[in-house]
Amino acid sequence: MTRERTYLDWNATAPLSEPARAAMLDALTLPGNASSVHGEGRSARAALEKARRQVAALVGAEPAHVTFTSGATEAANHVLTPDFRMGRAPLNVGRLYVSAVEHPAVREGGRFDSSDVTEVAVTSDGIIDLAVLKTLLEDHDSAVGLPMVAVMLVNNETGIIQPVAEAAAMVHSHGGLMVVDAVQAVGRIPVDIGALDADFLILSSHKIGGPKGVGALVSRGETSMPKPLIRGGGQEKGHRSGTENFHAIVGFGAAAQANAGELHVRNEAICVLRDRLEMAMRSLAPDVLIHGRNAGRVANTSFFTLPGLKSETGQIAFDIEGIALSAGSACSAGKVGESHVLTAMGQDPKLGALRISLGRDTTGEDIDKAIAAFEKIAARLKRTGKAA
Template sequence: MAEARLYFDWNAGAPMKAVARARFVDLLDRPGNGSSVHAEGRAARAVLEEARRSVARLCGTEAKGVTFCSGGTEAANTVLSPDWTLFGKPYRLDRLLVSAVEHPAVARGGRFPADRTEFIPVDADGIVDLGFLDRRLAELATAGERALVSVMMANNETGVIEPVAEVARIARAHGALVHSDAVQAAGKLPIDIEALGLDVLTLSAHKIGGGQGTGAIVRGRNGFAFPPLLVGGGQESWARAGTENVAAVAAFGVAADAAVADLSAMAEVAARRDRLSATLRDIAPDAVIFGERVPRLANTLSFAAPGVAAETAVIAFDLAGVALSSGSACSSGKVTASPVLTAMGVDPALVKGGLRVSIGAETSDEEIAAFGLRARNVFAAMKKQHGTAAA
């Protein structure tokens, strides 16, 4: 009998939570467009508003600040616009500053022109350079330019947690606005958009156990807004046109409630991650674990072993029944050098071997132990086949 597969790629997409799946399936047989005025339409609208309140609670804000969309990429492309408004009046932004370790959805700059987009460097641990940010925003303010700053809450590859509250404090001092990609942070870190000082953050449902293809834009209580990316009807209070996927949004809401509960399990998750780290150190003593000197998400382990190519390792682990990745899942089908590790100044030889293991609150001790056994076999086989120093 074949051994059960081990899913250790939760940062790419968490398994759908049973409660979210049940809510999704229950709604599939119900008719009704949330924009219709008849009873079925009103029922669908009530479902959407219930989910909106749940996502708002996850982020510490009001339901009216939540706009549902197709996922984190659409959400980022919507908010990364130079044409914001303040209480309905135009509020033009001249420049976009993004950290050098952002997800591609943010790193590409959204609707800002390429020559108006700049990168904020990071240190060797992947932490954004606050001194650089302060100086650059001061220069832009002196030149009469308004800026939007985008720094992720936690990195999708390394799990490194960024000092977004300090980023927001610096931005405020220079009249800049702040967006944070909170896709990986949700359910793993407490989020309070007001306490953090953010103007807007973005989420993706499938990272917290909702369904794929659903996300949210969450605004703070300060009167700022941005033009819709999709125009047409007046859905989502004119912030995003298109009929809402009621069942998927409802599942998102249920997953958001569950994500809040998951926070209490993060200490245990971190302990399991640390056992994985110890196992890898035993198997490959010269392995490098990225970001281990700074705060990281409890579930994420990013590492490389000298002489081990990521592409070969991902395939070898897959054949051994283990799903893991080599950085962002949005580059699936092509294992390329990680821009995140490159921005951190990691040796190019190690960048080519960067691997990511990510687990969840439901990952068991038995799965952690099974991973160790399979990893030992994988590294031993790779050493024998390629003559590497991997084990």
């Protein structure tokens, strides 16, 4: 008999929501290409532009400033480039500054040469050190081009919320561009591109209950735009060519609209569950470390270390108990390695850490199962030195 599974890995991917599923099924019945001028094409275009409005509304942006991509990684590689345009005139960005806890898609630096990427330190609480950023911007050589700074709004491993608006004010005072990875933020905290003072936001559909394989780069305006990463037929106003992933984009739009409502109520309920889980873990294993516990976090994420339990071993042990969780970022081709986030926070990455992340469908029963699995694993570890 198959063990009933408990899914607690929502930061890796959220199960497809019913609104997204329904919208995608409807989209699959439309035969037209959104670039065609006949009636079928116009119907497809109308559905695609509706999705653009829905995604824009989620982050307080103008629909015309949403460029659909194959996902957040493509969006990052699109915007992280030294080659920009201001109208038709070239605009050079001389250096990229990224926080030490960024997702690998951003830490890699996109189209910047590695020698032109500078890492910005974070505090022991995992928050970007604004004093360090200030010094770096003051020392930036404007003769080589504008500075670009990339800071994620919510960390994918710890759930820590970064002071993006404060960082953006510094960046703009030095004439730079501010790029914000908002992948883990939308649907969990209010996100408004204007309030954040961000020039660009990076979004991903499958983190909010939309389909995999679609994301977006959202700009605050179109005064300065990156040189296209993918050229061809001129779709997406020339910013990203290629026939649009139509039904996935429609699903993304539906998921965005579904996430826009009742955010506070949903998060309060999730926070209660997360806090109950962490309280139980600390009671069962007083030496458990909950990373970022003293910093502002989103409600759904708990990143913890149980001393003596390696990340990969722990993930397998919980999986055997029917609990799906992760060892941090799920975007490394299935690899379980040391956490660069823990390293940046001054922790020993060899400690190992596991991430539990909750979502809209998580129940009290799911938390009870997770607590029971944690108790079993912690007791076995203490008794035998092995988790499974």
